Amino acid sequence: MALICHARSTAAxxxxxxxxxxxxxxxxxxxxxxxxxxxxxxRFGSARAGESVSPQYDDCRNQVLxxxxxxxxFIPEMRFLSESTGExxxxxxxxxxxxxxxxxxxxxEVTREVAVKMYRDMVxxxxxxxxxxxxxxxxxxxxxxxxxGEEAINIASAAALSNEDVVFPQYRExxxxxxxxxxxxxxxxxxxxxxxxxxxxxxxxxxxGSSKYNxxxxxxxxxxxxxxxxxxxxxxxMDRKDACAVTYFGDGGTSEGDFHAALNFAAVTESPVIFFxxxxxxxxxxxxxxxxxxxxxxxxxxxxxxxxxRVDGNDALAVYSAVHLAREMAICETRPILxxxxxYRVGHHSTSDDSTKYRPAEEIEHWRSARDPVSRYRxxxxxxxxxxxxxxSEFRSSVRKELLQAIQVAERAQKPPLKELFTDVYDVVPxxxxxxxxxxxxxVEKYPGDYPSDVxx
Amino acid sequence: MATVLQAATLLMGWQTDIKRFRLRSALRSAPVxxxxxxxxxxxxxxxxxxxxxxxxxxxxxxxxxxxxxxxxSSAGSKPGHELLLFEALREGLxxxxxxDPRVCVMGEDVGHYGGSYKVTxxxxxxxxxxxxxxxxxxxxxxxxMGVGAAMAGLRPVIEGMNMGFLxxxxxxxxxxxxxxxxxxxxxxxxxxxxxxxxxxxxxxxAEHSQRLESYFQSIPGLQMVACSTPYNAKGLMKGxxxxxxxxxxxxxxxxxxxxxxxxxxxxxLCLEEAEMVRPGEHVTILTYSRMRYHVxxxxxxxxxxxxxxxxxxxxxxxxxxxxxxxGNSIKKTHRVLIVEExxxxxxxxxxxxxxxxxxxxxxxxxxxxxxxxxxVPTPYxxxxxxxxxxxxxxxxxxxxxxxx
Numbered sequence: 001m002a003l004i005c006h007a008r009s010t011a012a013x014x015x016x017x018x019x020x021x022x023x024x025x026x027x028x029x030x031x032x033x034x035x036x037x038x039x040x041x042x043r044f045g046s047a048r049a050g051e052s053v054s055p056q057y058d059d060c061r062n063q064v065l066x067x068x069x070x071x072x073x074f075i076p077e078m079r080f081l082s083e084s085t086g087e088x089x090x091x092x093x094x095x096x097x098x099x100x101x102x103x104x105x106x107x108x109e110v111t112r113e114v115a116v117k118m119y120r121d122m123v124x125x126x127x128x129x130x131x132x133x134x135x136x137x138x139x140x141x142x143x144x145x146x147x148x149g150e151e152a153i154n155i156a157s158a159a160a161l162s163n164e165d166v167v168f169p170q171y172r173e174x175x176x177x178x179x180x181x182x183x184x185x186x187x188x189x190x191x192x193x194x195x196x197x198x199x200x201x202x203x204x205x206x207x208x209g210s211s212k213y214n215x216x217x218x219x220x221x222x223x224x225x226x227x228x229x230x231x232x233x234x235x236x237x238m239d240r241k242d243a244c245a246v247t248y249f250g251d252g253g254t255s256e257g258d259f260h261a262a263l264n265f266a267a268v269t270e271s272p273v274i275f276f277x278x279x280x281x282x283x284x285x286x287x288x289x290x291x292x293x294x295x296x297x298x299x300x301x302x303x304x305x306x307x308x309x310r311v312d313g314n315d316a317l318a319v320y321s322a323v324h325l326a327r328e329m330a331i332c333e334t335r336p337i338l339x340x341x342x343x344y345r346v347g348h349h350s351t352s353d354d355s356t357k358y359r360p361a362e363e364i365e366h367w368r369s370a371r372d373p374v375s376r377y378r379x380x381x382x383x384x385x386x387x388x389x390x391x392x393s394e395f396r397s398s399v400r401k402e403l404l405q406a407i408q409v410a411e412r413a414q415k416p417p418l419k420e421l422f423t424d425v426y427d428v429v430p431x432x433x434x435x436x437x438x439x440x441x442x443x444v445e446k447y448p449g450d451y452p453s454d455v456x457x
Numbered sequence: 458m459a460t461v462l463q464a465a466t467l468l469m470g471w472q473t474d475i476k477r478f479r480l481r482s483a484l485r486s487a488p489v490x491x492x493x494x495x496x497x498x499x500x501x502x503x504x505x506x507x508x509x510x511x512x513x514x515x516x517x518x519x520x521x522x523x524x525x526x527x528x529x530s531s532a533g534s535k536p537g538h539e540l541l542l543f544e545a546l547r548e549g550l551x552x553x554x555x556x557d558p559r560v561c562v563m564g565e566d567v568g569h570y571g572g573s574y575k576v577t578x579x580x581x582x583x584x585x586x587x588x589x590x591x592x593x594x595x596x597x598x599x600x601x602m603g604v605g606a607a608m609a610g611l612r613p614v615i616e617g618m619n620m621g622f623l624x625x626x627x628x629x630x631x632x633x634x635x636x637x638x639x640x641x642x643x644x645x646x647x648x649x650x651x652x653x654x655x656x657x658x659x660x661x662x663a664e665h666s667q668r669l670e671s672y673f674q675s676i677p678g679l680q681m682v683a684c685s686t687p688y689n690a691k692g693l694m695k696g697x698x699x700x701x702x703x704x705x706x707x708x709x710x711x712x713x714x715x716x717x718x719x720x721x722x723x724x725x726l727c728l729e730e731a732e733m734v735r736p737g738e739h740v741t742i743l744t745y746s747r748m749r750y751h752v753x754x755x756x757x758x759x760x761x762x763x764x765x766x767x768x769x770x771x772x773x774x775x776x777x778x779x780x781x782x783x784g785n786s787i788k789k790t791h792r793v794l795i796v797e798e799x800x801x802x803x804x805x806x807x808x809x810x811x812x813x814x815x816x817x818x819x820x821x822x823x824x825x826x827x828x829x830x831x832x833v834p835t836p837y838x839x840x841x842x843x844x845x846x847x848x849x850x851x852x853x854x855x856x857x858x859x860x861x
Contacts, residue, residue, distance in 0.1 A: 164607055172566025200642040209641045216608060217641035221632050227598040228633070235609040238496075238561070238587055261598030268593060424643040424676050427701040430729070432777050 009445040046217045052277070056309040079114035088295050091342055093312040097370075099379025101317070108160075108321040116386050117179075118159050120314060120395065122151040122374045125175045127399045128184065132191060135407055136205075136351045141191045143205045147172045147279060149346030152316040152373035153278055155179055157246070157341075160323035166214045166232050168225035168259040171206055172278065173248045184403050188410035200424070223253040226262035226275070230336075237334055244272040246323075252283025263304040266336035274326050275306075275338045278313065278344040280345035285358040301338035313341030314373035317380070319370035344371065419443070461492040462784035486815045520687055537720045543713040545687035546576045550614060552723070554584055555613065560698055561588040563599050570602045573618050574654060600626035600651065604633050612698060620655030620707065621667035634703045635678030650697040652706035656747055656798055657846050659711065663834035666842075670707055670775050671850045681744045681775040682728050683707040689773060690724030700728060707775070720734050724813030731779035737768035740792040743783060743809060745772045748796045748847060754851035765856060766828045775805055778812055784820075787813065791822040792859050796847055826855050 056071075058064045062069040070396045101107070110118070122190040129146040136144040147154055154175020154405025161167075167176050174187065186198070188210050193201035199209055199217065216232075219225065229247035236243050253259060254277060266273050281288055294300055301308030307329065311322045319341060326337040343369040348355040355364065381387045418440065422433045431439070443450045494825045554560045562577055566618065568591040571578030583590040592599040596617060603613040617623040623630070630651065638646055657666045668859055680702050684690035690708070697704035734749065735756060744752045759765040769787050772779060787793055793813060797806040806827040813825055828847045836842055 168605070198642045198644060199640060202642060203640045208639065209644060211644035217637060219633055219637065219640070219644065221628060224601060224629060224633055225605075227595075227601030227629070228608065230598075231602035231607070231611075231613070232609035233605075233607030234590070234602065235606045235611045238611065246608075257595070258598055258601060261593065261595030262601070264593055264595070265598055265602060269590065350751075382761070424639045426638075426680070427646070430777050 006055040014178070030098070038225070046380045075386075083293070084295060085299070089298050089310050091310045091312050092318050093315050094317040094321065095315045095376060095380055097376065097379075099376050101380070101382060106321075106429065107317050108324045110159075110317070112384075112386050114159060115381055115384070117184040118155050118320075118372075119377060119381050119387060121155045121175060122316070122377065123392075123396060124184075124399050125151050125154060125178055126374055127396060128403060129186065130175075130207075130425075131400065131403045131407070132187075133347070133351065135191075140407070140411060141205050143351055144191065145171055145206045145350040146347035147175060149344050149367055149371075149373070150278055150280060150313065151175060152319055152343050152377060153276075153313045153343060156316040156319035157248075157276060157323045160320045161246060162243065162327050163214065163325060164241065165327070166216065166243065166245045168216050168232065168247040169208075169218055170222070170225065170244065170249045170253060170278075171218050171220070172250070174206065174208060176217050176248075177208055177210060177213060180210075180215065182208070182210060182213060184399075185406040185409065186210075188403075189413070190407040192407075192410040192413070193415065194410055194413035196410075196413060200350075200420045202420075202424075221251055223256035223262075225249070226253070226256075226258050227265060228342075229273050229275075230266045230269065230271050232261050233266065233273035233330075233336075234269055237271055242331060244274060244327055246274045246276060248267070248276045248278060250283060251277065251288050251291055251297065252286065253278040254300070255279070255291055263301070263306055263336065267305040270334045271336060272330040272334050273336045274330055275324065275336060276323075277338065277340045278343060279340050280313075280343045282345050282349070282355070282359070284349040284353060285355070287359075296340050296342070298338065306336050306338050308338035308340065310340045310342065313343030314371060314376065316373060316377040327427075330349035343373075415455045419457065459783055489615065491657045497787060500533050524676045527681040537718045539716060539718045540687060541686045541713065542684075542690050542708075542715045542717075543574050543576050544693050545691040545717075546684075546708070547578065547580070549691035550577070550698070551580060551583070553695055553698040554580065554588065557698075558648045560608060560612045560614065561606070562588065562614045562616065563590045563592055563603050563606075565592055565594060565599075565618050567591060567597045567616050572616065574708075574710075577616070596622050596625035597629050599629075600629040603631065603649050603651075604629055604637070607649045607703075608637065608645045612648050612650075614650045614652065614698060615650065619654030619665050619667075619710075620653045620669040621664055623651065623653060623669060624667070624672070627672070627692055630673070630679070630703075630705075631676045635676040638702075638731055639678060646675060646701050647703050648805045649703045650694075650700075650706055651703065652694075652697075652708060652737055654710040654713070656709040656711070657830070657835050657842065658709075659836055660839055660842060661710070661835075662837050666835035668706075668723050668799045668804070668830075671799045673807060674776050674805060678703065678797045679776060680704045680728055681707065682773055683709075683775055685709070685712060685746050685771055685773070689726055689732060689771075691719060692724055693728065693773070693791070695725045696728045699725065704728065707746065712746055729777060729779055731782040732771040732773050733782065734771050735767070737766040737790070739766045739790060740768065741786040741790045741857055742767050742796060742852070742856070743785070744769065744796040745775065745805070746798065748798050751847060751849050752796050752852055755849035757857070758849065758853050759856055763853070765860060767856060772809070778809060780812060780816055784817055785849075787817045787820050791820055793821065793825045794852070794855050794859055795825065795827040795829075796852055796855075797827070798846060799829055800832045801827075802832050804829050815854050823859055828852065828855055 005232050056064055058073065062073045064073050094101055096102050125147060129148050132144045133146055150172060154173055158176040158179035163180055169176065189196040190199060191205040199207065207218040209215060226249060229245040233245035236245065263275065278297055279288065283291055293303050296310065298308045298310040309322055311318045313319060322339055326339055329335060330337050346364060346368045354357045378387060419437065422429050422437045425433060441457065444457065562580060568581040568586060568589045591687055600615055603615040606613050634647055634649060648693060654855040655667055655669050673679060673681060680700065682693050682697065682704060684693045684706065693706060697706050734753065742752050752769055756767050756769060759767055768790055770782060770786055794807055795806040797804055799805050806829050810825045810827055828851055830845050833845060835845055
């Protein structure tokens with residue numbers, strides 16, 4: 001394993017420093033049952049028949065009783081746990097509004113190369129979103145979904161991962177693919193569903209997938225990727241690979257049943273998976289106040305026995321540092337980690353949505369300009385002397401040109417042939433599908449006028 | 458009098474003293490005509506009236522079990538070993554886990570408890586907790602976990618404690634399992650096996666008596682098989698694990714204690730193939746899983762008392778149907794009776810009927826008859842429950858009607 005044990009002490013040090021008064025530390029008299037990797041070392045039974053039922057005492061002379069799950073202290077007063085901890089869980093942040101590191105902040109250093117690539121990819125993502133959105137409005141593609149406002153989350157989290165980490169995205173994380181090397185042409189091919197699309201034109205736009213970059217194909221139902229990520233992490237753990245699974249989801253996704261069970265499973269199976277929640281305030285038109293009554297997603301981690309952190313999702317360095325450390329902990333200690341990144345969904349939910357119908361336009365504008373993660377990060381790298389205005393305008397226009405070119409090429413490219421309708425349903429095309437294929441070909445031959453002439457058979 | 462049916466209903470944990478019976482599946486090939494066939498008597502002995510063709514006992518890797526060269530293969534073959542159906546499933550699973558370290562098992566109580574029907578007994582202590590995972594109770598999520606693990610390189614065998622609970626996993630099975638190979642453009646494969654007991658048991662109540670094959674059959678990308686004997690249970694389990702597609706293996710609650718002698722050698726059965734249980738001339742009876750035994754019981758009456766010669770095929774492959782075997786049979790007999798445990802509406806019988814009409818209309822001399830359960834939830838009361846399931850008497854009457 002490349003990550004060696006000293007990382008554990010780094011991780012532990014960071015973790016212990018991060019514990020504040022507001023985090024509740026459970027008091028266990030007996031440790032949780034370990035999950036063994038070989039042999040049946042499971043502990044069977046808690047209290048046994050014949051044991052004394054009179055109260056025992058723990059080290060501090062508190063009365064305890066044995067129940068399945070361990071010893072627990074009992075109290076004579078009836079005390080309900082409050083529905084809220086009073087104070088909200090604090091949020092980790094490194095850069096202020098002006099792109100200056102806050103004094104006393106601790107973060108993972110980035111090299112100039114990585115820092116500049118991060119910025120370039122954030123800009124590329126921003127430009128890509130704008131251009132593809134416009135293309136949809138012009139009727140050139142059928143659908144698009146932007147990640148505007150969440151560029152820092154996309155790129156910074158990807159930068160902190162390795163290419164071996166398997167990614168299970170929701171749909172608002174194309175930046176992760178971009179970071180790993182997906183080209184603008186490849187993005188365009190998928191959106192246009194042409195024959196160069198790796199998905200062979202079978203999915204809606206933005207449902208990217210690449211086995212080469214360990215980015216699992218986007219699937220529309222919300223949060224179904226969460227338990228899948230746990231399964232993949234389990235597989236990595238069994239193979240003892242130096243990699244983890246990472247899965248992204250929004251605030252709305254935390255309401256799905258799969259969220260609950262995935263976190264539970266990850267904790268019980270001790271799988272190296274990072275749960276990354278992009279709390280952007282909105283699930284289409286549902287604000288977080290109507291989505292849940294807990295303090296966001298981070299507070300729920302402890303309920304499942306998962307270490308969690310809340311970060312400022314618009315602060316690239318904070319996201320980078322948190323994901324970097326989370327990855328170390330996940331792999332070295334084979335445990336799941338929950339990261340909640342607070343951010344704002346600047347764009348509409350998708351091209352099928354008009355968010356001004358349910359939120360004020362001024363609010364959107366405020367987050368688009370004053371709270372833009374890209375310009376905030378830009379100020380930081382400019383301050384370091386790694387970027388300047390001239391490079392900025394040149395870069396933006398070259399990305400724009402490259403995108404327009406890619407779109408033109410993708411638009412003109414042929415669509416996948418008809419036979420791809422029947423392949424990949426199974427490993428080999430079975431006889432019944434071959435039959436159906438023949439019927440379809442016969443139809444096309446008989447009524448060629450009803451069939452587009454530019455799509456090959 | 459211990460009937461075949463009663464013997465087959467010995468449930469796990471019940472210590473009633475019911476005679477077990479021995480059943481031998483007939484040879485599997487369709488195109489080869491056999492002179493002999495088997496009759497199962499109530500006391501479990503095989504009828505000695507006819508020539509009994511021995512089962513092939515050669516090593517058959519990845520069997521398309523339709524080999525015609527069965528001559529002389531019995532000479533010097535090992536007698537095999539006897540076991541119960543759930544043990545056959547376990548044997549198949551264990552052999553595959555030994556052969557391929559990527560095979561793992563996920564489900565509720567499959568580890569140290571050994572599984573509710575003891576199919577995974579002993580596997581956790583042999584292969585470790587990492588390969589036999591006890592999951593919390595969330596079917597959609599451990600199925601999803603299996604899908605993710607499969608995409609990342611493992612070959613999970615996902616157990617539903619009862620098939621009915623897998624309705625909770627329908628989202629993952631339909632939207633992801635069946636779809637992701639296709640929507641990813643072939644980049645990711647999902648070689649999972651989803652298995653569990655289903656069907657009407659002995660007073661298990663409506664929720665535990667579901668026939669999920671009717672709900673799943675429409676999902677593109679899935680393969681479905683149903684086992685009915687220890688021999689085909691082991692073979693189908695192994696075939697399903699080795700398949701690159703997601704396979705749903707349907708077991709039946711009442712068949713777990715069937716006993717049979719199976720070969721010692723390694724064998725794998727073809728997932729898409731039907732099994733010729735009893736060749737005949739007058740009528741083709743298509744069935745699967747538990748109904749096979751009801752059909753064979755009815756066949757006894759038909760042959761001995763009424764002089765009919767039914768051809769009984771256990772279709773085994775529910776998706777896709779083995780239209781080759783079925784078609785050859787229809788071309789011979791021209792009459793079809795489908796006996797299933799599914800509901801009348803939207804069951805396997807409904808699809809099969811439709812497929813036969815599409816392909817073999819010209820060969821039919823009579824409308825296809827289909828005997829299914831009624832469209833009602835399965836009642837708890839034993840007498841009522843018995844009559845939601847097709848009984849041998851009804852099968853006999855149907856054949857009579859079909860052949861006159």
